[in-house]
Amino acid sequence: MPxxxxxxxxxxxxxxxxxxxxxxxxxxxxxxxxxxxxxxDPVLPLVxxxxxxxxxALLFTPSGERVAIVGSFDADVVPSELxxxxxxxxxxxxxxxxTELNRMNPKSIGINExxxxxxxxxxxxxxxxxxxxxxxxxxxxxxxxxAEGAVGRxxxxxxxxxxxxxxxxxxxxEQILDELDGFLCVGQTETAIQSFVHKRMAELGVGFxxxxxxxxxxxxxxxxxxxxxxxxxxxTKQGHLLHLDFGVQVDGYSAxxxxxxxxxxxxxxxxxxxHAFVTVRDAIALxxxxxxxxxxxxxxxxxxxxxxxxxxxxxFAHALGHQIGRFAHDGGTLLGPPxxxxxxxxxxxxxPGNVFTLExxxxxxxxxxxxxxxxxxxxxxxxxxxxxPQTALRCIVA
Amino acid sequence: MPxxxxxxxxxxxxxxxxxxxxxxxxxxxxxxxxxxxxxxDPVLPLVxxxxxxxxxALLFTPSGERVAIVGSFDADVVPSELxxxxxxxxxxxxxxxxTELNRMNPKSIGINExxxxxxxxxxxxxxxxxxxxxxxxxxxxxxxxxAEGAVGRxxxxxxxxxxxxxxxxxxxxEQILDELDGFLCVGQTETAIQSFVHKRMAELGVGFxxxxxxxxxxxxxxxxxxxxxxxxxxxTKQGHLLHLDFGVQVDGYSAxxxxxxxxxxxxxxxxxxxHAFVTVRDAIALxxxxxxxxxxxxxxxxxxxxxxxxxxxxxFAHALGHQIGRFAHDGGTLLGPPxxxxxxxxxxxxxPGNVFTLExxxxxxxxxxxxxxxxxxxxxxxxxxxxxPQTALRCIVA
Numbered sequence: 001m002p003x004x005x006x007x008x009x010x011x012x013x014x015x016x017x018x019x020x021x022x023x024x025x026x027x028x029x030x031x032x033x034x035x036x037x038x039x040x041d042p043v044l045p046l047v048x049x050x051x052x053x054x055x056x057a058l059l060f061t062p063s064g065e066r067v068a069i070v071g072s073f074d075a076d077v078v079p080s081e082l083x084x085x086x087x088x089x090x091x092x093x094x095x096x097x098x099t100e101l102n103r104m105n106p107k108s109i110g111i112n113e114x115x116x117x118x119x120x121x122x123x124x125x126x127x128x129x130x131x132x133x134x135x136x137x138x139x140x141x142x143x144x145x146x147a148e149g150a151v152g153r154x155x156x157x158x159x160x161x162x163x164x165x166x167x168x169x170x171x172x173x174e175q176i177l178d179e180l181d182g183f184l185c186v187g188q189t190e191t192a193i194q195s196f197v198h199k200r201m202a203e204l205g206v207g208f209x210x211x212x213x214x215x216x217x218x219x220x221x222x223x224x225x226x227x228x229x230x231x232x233x234x235x236t237k238q239g240h241l242l243h244l245d246f247g248v249q250v251d252g253y254s255a256x257x258x259x260x261x262x263x264x265x266x267x268x269x270x271x272x273x274x275h276a277f278v279t280v281r282d283a284i285a286l287x288x289x290x291x292x293x294x295x296x297x298x299x300x301x302x303x304x305x306x307x308x309x310x311x312x313x314x315x316f317a318h319a320l321g322h323q324i325g326r327f328a329h330d331g332g333t334l335l336g337p338p339x340x341x342x343x344x345x346x347x348x349x350x351x352p353g354n355v356f357t358l359e360x361x362x363x364x365x366x367x368x369x370x371x372x373x374x375x376x377x378x379x380x381x382x383x384x385x386x387x388x389p390q391t392a393l394r395c396i397v398a
Numbered sequence: 399m400p401x402x403x404x405x406x407x408x409x410x411x412x413x414x415x416x417x418x419x420x421x422x423x424x425x426x427x428x429x430x431x432x433x434x435x436x437x438x439d440p441v442l443p444l445v446x447x448x449x450x451x452x453x454x455a456l457l458f459t460p461s462g463e464r465v466a467i468v469g470s471f472d473a474d475v476v477p478s479e480l481x482x483x484x485x486x487x488x489x490x491x492x493x494x495x496x497t498e499l500n501r502m503n504p505k506s507i508g509i510n511e512x513x514x515x516x517x518x519x520x521x522x523x524x525x526x527x528x529x530x531x532x533x534x535x536x537x538x539x540x541x542x543x544x545a546e547g548a549v550g551r552x553x554x555x556x557x558x559x560x561x562x563x564x565x566x567x568x569x570x571x572e573q574i575l576d577e578l579d580g581f582l583c584v585g586q587t588e589t590a591i592q593s594f595v596h597k598r599m600a601e602l603g604v605g606f607x608x609x610x611x612x613x614x615x616x617x618x619x620x621x622x623x624x625x626x627x628x629x630x631x632x633x634t635k636q637g638h639l640l641h642l643d644f645g646v647q648v649d650g651y652s653a654x655x656x657x658x659x660x661x662x663x664x665x666x667x668x669x670x671x672x673h674a675f676v677t678v679r680d681a682i683a684l685x686x687x688x689x690x691x692x693x694x695x696x697x698x699x700x701x702x703x704x705x706x707x708x709x710x711x712x713x714f715a716h717a718l719g720h721q722i723g724r725f726a727h728d729g730g731t732l733l734g735p736p737x738x739x740x741x742x743x744x745x746x747x748x749x750p751g752n753v754f755t756l757e758x759x760x761x762x763x764x765x766x767x768x769x770x771x772x773x774x775x776x777x778x779x780x781x782x783x784x785x786x787p788q789t790a791l792r793c794i795v796a
Binding site: 034037038039040042049051053054055071072073076077089090091092093094112113114115116117118119120121122123124126127129130134146148196210211214226228261290294310317318326327328329330331339340341343 | 399433435436437438440448449451452453469470471474475477487488489490491492509510511513514515516517519520521522523524525526528531544546555580608609612624628716718724725726727728729736738739742751
């Protein structure tokens with residue numbers, strides 16, 4: 001990856017903000033944080049790219065104004081290229097915050113609180129309480145609204161640099177998966193396979209898109225449900241399947257890909273595996289054909305879900321796709337069913353620049369689960385695959 | 399460091415919990431989280447040691463009961479050694495949570511919300527709202543209380559393994575600081591000094607107690623206020639001071655130490671530097687003499703503050719000491735002045751097993767600031783230094 005100006009990412013994201021705040025009718029967006037090493041707001045890397053210690057207010061308006069009120073010891077981590085006004089304080093922030101809000105006089109103040117979107121829910125309960133106390137005697141207290149729509153759009157509309165970083169994460173994830181074709185053989189433990197991947201990641205200098213203990217998740221044979229668990233001492237076996245769920249992180253951006261191998265030749269693949277594989281592969285292709293700006297997340301999920309059920313399988317017990325970006329699960333609009341645990345996220349509308357996974361599993365009777373996962377970028381009129389979709393089982397012949 | 403059983407840390411912390419819940423009169427402590435990679439609750443490493451994806455409830459009672467309600471894909475990251483009851487769900491958690499609370503019928507339900515203590519404020523505003531919605535038609539909604547006291551005690555009472563890890567972090571931090579005595583010379587940039595430290599950290603395989611850009615903070619000469627900023631191209635110079643604020647992390651536990659060097663021989667140290675150094679050193683020693691279980695944080699701060707003012711310096715614009723542990727700023731009782739931005743933390747009471755920094759700075763007229771920082775463990779009757787207190791300037795003679 002080439003080297004960029006130190007704040008290029010934040011400059012790209014902050015340049016998106018005025019339009020988004022106008023779309024969401026937020027007169028002032030308030031990022032209200034403290035001790036962000038311990039209590040990180042997921043938006044902070046997008047708008048600051050540094051950590052803050054004392055209670056801090058970052059204020060943004062649709063006119064492009066950017067103000068940072070921070071502890072005096074934190075003032076020099078706030079880049080003057082990004083913030084036109086930096087106000088340091090020593091004993092307390094309340095007076096400064098009220099003064100700035102009085103000057104701006106916003107009709108609505110967006111805060112990072114969301115029931116559905118973890119990426120837009122960086123405000124803690126105690127910090128909200130503290131804010132309400134500071135604004136109690138002012139008209140601003142009644143003007144607090146959730147900024148979840150704006151945060152979702154900001155996180156979801158991947159900027160050029162964000163897209164480049166995700167592409168690079170996908171490229172390296174696929175490279176390591178390709179290298180496995182030459183490494184895998186019958187009789188290996190899941191743990192050994194994970195160790196090979198970890199060694200290659202260290203050699204390539206890339207990070208983990210999620211916790212290393214289950215990245216990659218490695219599932220050999222029929223007996224282990226896929227999930228977020230650790231590899232076991234299960235071994236690869238002739239005539240069995242192997243499943244990996246894997247993603248590296250490059251410069252803070254993630255990939256998330258699932259692949260499947262079969263130990264045996266192509267013509268030895270049992271019919272029930274072949275049927276399951278084609279069903280999963282085609283459900284992803286159908287969903288990708290349907291995915292475009294303006295559709296709701298749940299409608300994309302429904303396309304894949306209907307195909308799976310139509311082919312005689314139970315509906316999968318998870319969402320078809322989540323956004324990826326700074327996290328493997330990046331929040332915002334979800335390509336998921338309207339279940340309680342997903343809140344409003346499946347009702348979100350797909351936008352250009354969103355990057356989603358497309359993933360699902362179906363069970364087989366004798367060989368365990370069959371599951372694939374691809375990464376796609378939403379374009380102006382549809383979507384494009386960032387990963388190279390798996391179209392056939394990768395067969396390992398002894 | 400020796401290798402321990404995988405869940406020994408969590409076992410030690412969970413063993414502390416029943417007494418703490420009784421002390422704080424919390425009938426049920428509810429850790430309520432989701433997507434903890436993106437939105438981490440700082441207590442999770444103490445009570446689980448893994449990440450959870452779907453909305454999850456961990457429930458603890460004074461009788462020692464431990465229940466985990468988690469998404470079905472997360473169930474196998476919950477160790478059965480730690481949780482007697484693991485309840486996996488697929489579509490929604492609400493029914494399961496209400497059922498467990500009905501069965502326990504707690505008079506008070508502690509949640510991780512705190513205005514003052516970031517370590518006890520892991521509940522997000524949106525997750526609190528979600529919880530209140532799920533409990534709306536039940537008697538439990540009116541029983542929610544802040545668990546900040548219990549969380550502060552749990553984090554603050556360092557267990558044997560936690561103490562061992564902090565001691566190791568202090569040992570390695572001091573080792574690298576000692577190595578600097580042989581590396582430093584006149585004419586080096588702050589950046590070069592930081593690079594040396596980073597190289598040694600990589601070679602020793604240790605992590606950063608806070609963000610690497612300002613760890614160590616390196617301040618050469620009189621012109622740079624100490625803070626959390628990055629090193630500059632300032633150079634070390636004959637007759638000038640050098641200041642480092644540095645801490646490594648070992649197995650998730652942190653050290654935080656400040657040291658000062660003078661470029662010149664001992665008898666060349668100007669009087670105003672010598673007086674400032676002795677003042678800072680003695681203020682720390684006086685505070686350490688005073689520090690013991692039962693005193694309030696603000697009273698310890700006051701001892702050092704009074705000495706500094708008595709010696710003719712302005713009071714320092716920060717707290718005398720913070721707890722260290724999983725973070726360099728670990729929350730809980732603070733040895734600080736009663737200022738707005740510290741909330742209730744300075745009113746907290748010191749307990750055995752707490753690990754604090756003792757740190758302060760005074761200005762000089764011609765040589766910039768003079769600042770030291772030590773790490774101490776509170777014992778049954780006083781405190782003991784984990785770091786080796788700096789008693790004289792470290793003189794670098796060409």
